[in-house]
Amino acid sequence: MIDIKRAVVEKRQVTFRFYRDGELWYATEFGEEFPVPISDIGTATFQATDKAILFMRYMRKWNATSDAQRASAA
Numbered sequence: 001m002i003d004i005k006r007a008v009v010e011k012r013q014v015t016f017r018f019y020r021d022g023e024l025w026y027a028t029e030f031g032e033e034f035p036v037p038i039s040d041i042g043t044a045t046f047q048a049t050d051k052a053i054l055f056m057r058y059m060r061k062w063n064a065t066s067d068a069q070r071a072s073a074a
Contacts, residue, residue, distance in 0.1 A: 001032075001066055002032040002034060002059045002062060003030070003032070006030070007029070007030070007032075007052040007059065008052050011051070011052075011053075012028060012051075012052045013029055013050065013051065014029075014052050014055050015027055015029075015048065016047075016048045023037050024046060026055060028052060029052075034055070034058055034062035035058065035062065036055070
């Protein structure tokens with residue numbers, strides 16, 4: 001699970017890691033990875049490194065997906 005508060009409040013950065021299956025994968029400075037679906041991007045430009053606060057939406061979605069997967073596995 002991504003610690004969103006730590007990534008955003010401390011004005012941290014995210015870094016592009018790789019592209020796979022229609023998703024751009026980014027990582028926080030703490031090594032937590034999350035996907036950004038290409039279908040959500042539209043005409044936006046995504047940088048190799050950017051402010052974490054701009055990616056809060058995707059971090060939250062990834063945390064919700066991870067929580068749901070853990071709940072179904074239990």
